[in-house]
Amino acid sequence: xxxxxxxxxxxxxxxxxxxxxxxxxxxxxxxxxxxxxxxxxxxxxxxxxxxxxxxxxxxxxxxxxxxxxxxxxxxxxxxxxxxxxxxxxxxxxxxxxxxxxxxxxxxxxxxxxxxxxxxxxxxxxxxxxxxxxxxxxxxxxxxxxxxxxxxxxxxxxxxxxxxxxxxxxxxxxxxxxxxxxxxxxxxxxxxxxxxxxxxxxxxxxxxxxxxxxxxxxxxxxxxxxxxxxxxxxxxxxxxxxxxxxxx
Numbered sequence: 001x002x003x004x005x006x007x008x009x010x011x012x013x014x015x016x017x018x019x020x021x022x023x024x025x026x027x028x029x030x031x032x033x034x035x036x037x038x039x040x041x042x043x044x045x046x047x048x049x050x051x052x053x054x055x056x057x058x059x060x061x062x063x064x065x066x067x068x069x070x071x072x073x074x075x076x077x078x079x080x081x082x083x084x085x086x087x088x089x090x091x092x093x094x095x096x097x098x099x100x101x102x103x104x105x106x107x108x109x110x111x112x113x114x115x116x117x118x119x120x121x122x123x124x125x126x127x128x129x130x131x132x133x134x135x136x137x138x139x140x141x142x143x144x145x146x147x148x149x150x151x152x153x154x155x156x157x158x159x160x161x162x163x164x165x166x167x168x169x170x171x172x173x174x175x176x177x178x179x180x181x182x183x184x185x186x187x188x189x190x191x192x193x194x195x196x197x198x199x200x201x202x203x204x205x206x207x208x209x210x211x212x213x214x215x216x217x218x219x220x221x222x223x224x225x226x227x228x229x230x231x232x233x234x235x236x237x238x239x240x241x242x243x244x245x246x247x
Contacts, residue, residue, distance in 0.1 A: 085214040093192040104159040109211030
């Protein structure tokens with residue numbers, strides 16, 4: 001939500017007050033150049049994708065009959081690079097700085113590959129099968145819109161077993177209401193002194209999503225076939241795994 005909100009804000013800075021018919025290829029290219037100069041090359045592509053979608057929807061709904069000007073603008077080439085993931089010793093340091101709830105969140109991110117913000121915080125106890133040792137991400141919360149079931153190891157099983165069952169939600173506040181954010185992660189990351197740098201002097205931020213990157217990287221490094229990695233992690237296609245440098 002925050003990402004799209006910022007995207008719309010940037011588009012508004014460039015096109016506010018203009019009719020769709022007044023937004024030309026030249027103006028779209030001018031927006032692209034402005035954002036590239038701001039040093040947000042990848043973000044620029046996301047903004048153009050949203051603008052392109054706005055034009056397409058207006059055409060479908062009969063609100064605009066002209067050509068989509070974004071189609072003629074080339075996207076900025078995005079660098080292919082391995083993403084930041086945690087080494088085992090970094091994982092241990094991070095877990096040592098987590099409370100019980102955050103520890104469970106971190107473990108389910110690393111060993112189940114769940115998108116914590118959209119899929120993890122929406123987990124209900126009915127999605128956890130302690131007998132079969134599985135976690136199910138319901139289609140309503142999955143990015144791909146498909147339900148998937150992931151096996152959980154002994155670490156995840158033990159961590160979830162220790163959590164109090166205050167309501168239907170797995171991760172809850174003391175009052176039983178579900179969390180809306182992965183509480184305390186940044187504080188734990190800083191306490192664990194997890195630096196945002198890997199070899200070749202390129203900077204990579206350690207974020208909540210780093211846990212999911214760790215999940216994929218470890219599976220691939222241990223010889224799990226890419227199709228299985230795709231299904232367990234809920235990636236829409238194998239091309240998404242190119243970011244990990246193994247495809």
